[in-house]
Amino acid sequence: MTKLIKVRYFAGFRESAGTDEEELSMDVSTAGDVFAQLQHRHGSSEPLGHCKVAINDEMADWDSSVKEGDTVLLFPPVAGG
Amino acid sequence: MTKLIKVRYFAGFRESAGTDEEELSMDVSTAGDVFAQLQHRHGSSEPLGHCKVAINDEMADWDSSVKEGDTVLLFPPVAGG
Amino acid sequence: MKITADSIEPDKLRDDLLDRGAGAYVSFEGWIRDHNDGQKVQRLEYEVYEPVAIKEGEKVIEEAKKKFPLLHVACVHRSGLLEIGECAVWVGVTSAHRDEAFAACRYIIDQVKVRLPIWKKEHYVEGHSGWVNCERCAEHGHKHSVVTGN
Amino acid sequence: MKITADSIEPDKLRDDLLDRGAGAYVSFEGWIRDHNDGQKVQRLEYEVYEPVAIKEGEKVIEEAKKKFPLLHVACVHRSGLLEIGECAVWVGVTSAHRDEAFAACRYIIDQVKVRLPIWKKEHYVEGHSGWVNCERCAEHGHKHSVVTGN
Numbered sequence: 077m078t079k080l081i082k083v084r085y086f087a088g089f090r091e092s093a094g095t096d097e098e099e100l101s102m103d104v105s106t107a108g109d110v111f112a113q114l115q116h117r118h119g120s121s122e123p124l125g126h127c128k129v130a131i132n133d134e135m136a137d138w139d140s141s142v143k144e145g146d147t148v149l150l151f152p153p154v155a156g157g
Numbered sequence: 158m159t160k161l162i163k164v165r166y167f168a169g170f171r172e173s174a175g176t177d178e179e180e181l182s183m184d185v186s187t188a189g190d191v192f193a194q195l196q197h198r199h200g201s202s203e204p205l206g207h208c209k210v211a212i213n214d215e216m217a218d219w220d221s222s223v224k225e226g227d228t229v230l231l232f233p234p235v236a237g238g
Numbered sequence: 239m240k241i242t243a244d245s246i247e248p249d250k251l252r253d254d255l256l257d258r259g260a261g262a263y264v265s266f267e268g269w270i271r272d273h274n275d276g277q278k279v280q281r282l283e284y285e286v287y288e289p290v291a292i293k294e295g296e297k298v299i300e301e302a303k304k305k306f307p308l309l310h311v312a313c314v315h316r317s318g319l320l321e322i323g324e325c326a327v328w329v330g331v332t333s334a335h336r337d338e339a340f341a342a343c344r345y346i347i348d349q350v351k352v353r354l355p356i357w358k359k360e361h362y363v364e365g366h367s368g369w370v371n372c373e374r375c376a377e378h379g380h381k382h383s384v385v386t387g388n
Numbered sequence: 389m390k391i392t393a394d395s396i397e398p399d400k401l402r403d404d405l406l407d408r409g410a411g412a413y414v415s416f417e418g419w420i421r422d423h424n425d426g427q428k429v430q431r432l433e434y435e436v437y438e439p440v441a442i443k444e445g446e447k448v449i450e451e452a453k454k455k456f457p458l459l460h461v462a463c464v465h466r467s468g469l470l471e472i473g474e475c476a477v478w479v480g481v482t483s484a485h486r487d488e489a490f491a492a493c494r495y496i497i498d499q500v501k502v503r504l505p506i507w508k509k510e511h512y513v514e515g516h517s518g519w520v521n522c523e524r525c526a527e528h529g530h531k532h533s534v535v536t537g538n
């Protein structure tokens with residue numbers, strides 16, 4: 077089912093996407109689906125296992141479901157400190 | 158063999174000896190002998206294993222030998238920090 | 239948990255943790271090194287997604303308080319451009335005894351480094367720059383995604 | 389290794405350890421708690437035999453430097469009468485990475501506490517006082533030799 081999803085990119089992902097956010101109509105059910113489709117679209121090779129995701133500013137899992145109107149935040153490997 | 162030994166007491170040992178240092182003529186060969194004789198003399202019950210000893214300002218072992226003119230420093234259980 | 243674009247002042251942060259019941263204070267500071275992985279670093283740029291970094295940092299602090307009997311805990315992380323020698327992250331912990339202060343301080347910095355949405359881009363003396371990948375990923379032999387020319 | 393009768397100022401001591409190659413700074417401070425073993429403490433008196441305390445402290449620092457790849461290390465211990473909340477001992481360590489900074493800081497404070505000729509007498513709110521026995525002895529259920537009336 078196609079949903080309108082807002083996607084936000086950070087750090088290296090923003091650089092490969094060429095934008096920090098976009099609104100997309102996507103046929104996805106989980107956060108992992110969003111990652112997979114956008115990885116293909118933006119040609120990024122970062123493995124999903126190294127990345128993290130948040131939905132509407134809450135940390136989420138890759139199998140968390142995504143619904144119409146959600147904002148999905150794609151975090152490349154973090155490196156604080 | 159009897160030797161002239163200077164003995165220095167610290168913390169609780171000073172309090173039980175009633176002095177911080179004394180010169181004694183002792184029949185001893187090791188630092189442990191000094192400890193044993195003075196423990197008896199001053200009625201202290203601190204076990205040797207909890208205490209430490211230095212000879213002439215260098216940390217020593219209880220079986221280190223003591224010679225004429227040495228200064229033996231008797232350290233009750235330490236508690237820095 | 240605080241994110242700040244201003245200099246971290248450890249002595250002031252320490253004073254907020256004073257407590258008559260505290261016997262131990264342990265602090266960690268992460269400083270900007272002049273080298274990493276054999277490359278000379280000129281400065282570092284931290285990108286922080288604050289809304290989630292703060293929430294996740296508070297979660298880490300709560301976890302530490304549950305695991306260890308602590309009196310006070312605080313953590314501050316910088317954002318923006320940092321020069322060599324600057325403090326990028328500070329963690330301070332007080333407790334009655336030192337065991338738990340050391341353990342909690344270590345727990346917090348370890349978790350902060352791998353869980354908070356914070357990224358650093360190293361700017362090298364040679365002119366290029368690169369995003370530094372996470373420590374855990376590094377263990378899998380997967381370290382830099384170098385971007386040249388900036 | 390330094391023994392001092394004056395207040396310890398951690399922020400100044402920290403600044404002596406700054407290094408462009410340092411990525412991690414870990415510090416430990418021992419503060420005077422208002423209680424110990426269920427007794428209310430009013431103040432603490434540290435007796436230090438300086439000639440041996442300094443030698444033994446330097447030995448501990450050298451051991452830490454051999455065990456871990458450190459950049460800078462320092463340790464300061466107070467002597468004399470201390471009030472609740474005062475810093476009795478400070479240890480600061482810098483290194484490239486945090487593993488060794490945490491491990492070395494911990495090693496140094498642990499050794500300082502059991503090896504240096506330093507004794508503390510607790511003065512209790514109830515009026516009596518007592519020499520505090522070493523931590524290791526305490527493990528053998530042998531804690532205070534209380535002297536009453538002072």
